[in-house]
């Protein structure tokens with residue numbers, strides 16, 4: 030039986046919520062930083078965006094950064110360099126995760142993109158332990 034994630038709408042097995050898949054990705058990144066770690070900047074931001082886990086300002090900033098990664102081919106290093114003062118916690122007047130959430134989140138239709146991404150990254154036989 031398929032379970033639908035209430036936040037992102039991904040179709041998942043009932044005993045395997047998105048959080049478990051995300052945690053597995055983080056474990057794979059830790060174990061294989063060269064391969065899985067190479068997409069950390071996409072994995073975390075996409076998960077956070079799709080689950081409205083950022084503050085409103087954090088959500089909008091992450092969405093713009095993801096677009097630059099994907100559409101413009103900008104590297105994480107270049108993004109860090111260009112946004113150092115904006116995201117530096119010593120200078121930032123806003124929180125990346127705390128505060129008002131992106132209120133338009135529920136109007137976004139994500140479909141199955143996340144599920145497909147995780148299906149690609151994680152073989153079906155791999156399970157959290």
Ligand SMILES: [Zn+2]
Pocket residue numbers: 034035036037038039047048079080
């Ligand atoms: Zn989800």
